[in-house]
Amino acid sequence: MGDNSADTYTGLFPLSIIEEGKTVKVVKIIGGRGLVRRLYEIGLLPGAEIEVVRNSKHGPVIIRNKITGTFSLGYGVAKKIMVEVMQ
């Protein structure tokens, strides 16, 4: 978990543009401390795998994490979560 070297920035996208049905890996979260902490606490830690259940493009997303369950994230939050698409 969390083993991402800083130089693999290729293939890093904000969660807000990921298509529905894709599974992604959280790489990092760009945001204020409170938000970052909140996301960590609900299991969106760097390295965590999440499935994009719903994405209304330039709007909010619904994601599912195997461990902590389903959450809805506003667009403002989704664009701050940088992820890597998994196969």
Added chain:
Amino acid sequence: MSCHELSSPTTLGNKHELIKVAIVGNPNVGKSALFNKLTGGNAWVGNWPGVTVEKKTGRIVIEGHEVELVDLPGIYGLTPYSLDEVIARKFILEERPRIVIQVINATNLERNLYLTIQLLEMNVKLIIALNMIDLAEKEGLEIDINGLMNQLNILIIPTIAVKEVGVDNLTKAIIMELNSPPPFFKINYGPEIEEAIQRIERILDKCEIADVGANSRWIAIHLLEDDKDIEELFRKRGLEDVLRKVVEIKRDLQTRLGESIEVLMIEKRYQYILSLTQKYVKRRHVKESLTTFTDRLDRILTHPILGLMIFISTLYLLFKFSFDVASPLTNLLDVLISGHVHSFLKTLPLPTIISSLLADGVLQGVGILLIFIPNLFFLFLGISFLEDTGYLARVTFLSDKWMNKIGLSGRVIIPLLIGFGCNVPAILSTRVLGDDRDRRLTMLIIPFMSCSARLPIYLLFTLVFFKENQMLVILSIYFIGVTTAIITALLFNKLLFKGQTSGYVMDMPPYLIPSVGNIFAKSWERIKSFLVRAGSIIVIMMVIIWALSIFGPEGYLGVEALRNPDLLSRSWIASFSKLIEPLFKPFNWDWRVISSLLFGFVAKEVVVSSLSVLYNVEEADLSTVLSTSFTPLTAYSLMVFTLLYTPCMATAATLRSEIGLKNTIFIIIYELFIAYIMAYLVLSIGGLLL
């Protein structure tokens, strides 16, 4: 039980010790349902001292012990993010409840146990109410409760809150736990972090921090995790040198770990949780799980087009339901109060001024409140129903995209919706918004949501002037309100609240069939909180208005002034209205209309009854009089003005308690200004067209 007892807990120490028990949990775990069952619905809703988050407490007696249950806001972890969470943590740390009950959603153990771990690390005496075990069973989850109990060394009581299963065991558990020692709990964070914790602990042992309310290991852990509140506590005590040393230790640790300390620590907690669930939870495969059902429904309900259409229909049904069901009750109350009770009070053998004070002042105020209640209650019933099914979480999701366009997050849709019923609870419901900027901006636009008190005014005027297109004209007024709200939001985004909303993070609960009892309890609670806040203000204001009507610059006019327009025209209210009459010259409103608008500041629906007094006609005959003093255009501009001009007293008072007097005055002035401009625009544009 009364609020007075609750507000002075210090006097209760000697006789019988009052046992404080806090109830915590993630959102959507059934906490309010369980709290209601525990207290038998006898909760007292008040405010947390200093801040305006609702505090729910209830007293019960268990085996001779008096227990005070305190319902804390729903939280995910003990690191505060929104106002609600700050309160919850503060309470546990500073008020040190004897026992903390954590309500857990058994279908989502992993997420819920995170809070458990944090509570255990604080060494609070914890009891777990493992709620929703009925759903867990349906989901094919087999939880080895005994195993988990032994491992964590705490009591775990399985419950089904909505069916009152396990509630007795829970109360017994409270008594059992009273005299047991606080649990000892420790997660091993790995050698490097453990060493840093110990180094910090050694520093802490030398300072005076016993009153922080937690053990030194907990404080050390939180300092490692950059807990700003704890750091602040140290700074306040002038312990900056401790913080400096901690920074050094952290820097040291950081270089050794090469990774974020915070992330590692949270990971460790989740690893521990996973080790627990792997050992004590078995998953059987089930054909139709709640998750697959929810997913299937969500494919439609969160669909960007279909979902939005369903949302709009639901909204329409919600308002239609609340108005239609409430209107017979409202009418009945109206007849009872302004008819029977009013004339009864007048027949009492009292001095006329007293009986008038009671009948025309106090009763009038009470009447306004009572007539509100059916409407509000049914609206709250509808909203609580949607909330408990899980649908409101989807509404937030659906609206986010649109709300973003005006710089707000999807979460503000719910306060705005409530605003169509009444602005007071709408403003209160903004508290759950994590973002202060969103909260202020939402409060600024809530008064433009046309509440149910304004509807009688539109009904009266449209009946006289727009008989054919009544529905359409009323809808256009609502539309103007919403448009003004949008423009205001855009404007203030540019001017004051720079930047974007920070968005929201929200749990998506599975769809559930709500429990009727829970919905009624929730709605009643919301009504109660409205009455507490708005009640006294409306009644007091009504009495003040009453006094200003029977007194004038020349002295006491007599209570007949209320029925006699000639006398009333010499009252303070009339004098003031005449004074500002020139301001409203463009609208051609005479002092009577202006007086009614002044009365309407108490509660907007009063405009109608004041007009009838001022024109000296029965409400039923008001239409004939109005049709001579207004044209359709001036009537429409008056409707627009009443829609927009200043929040009513109760709303203003609520705003004041939430964001202070200065901001409230600003909002009142801004809205008066907007109302004037819009009403003027209606007149001039309408004048050009017609």
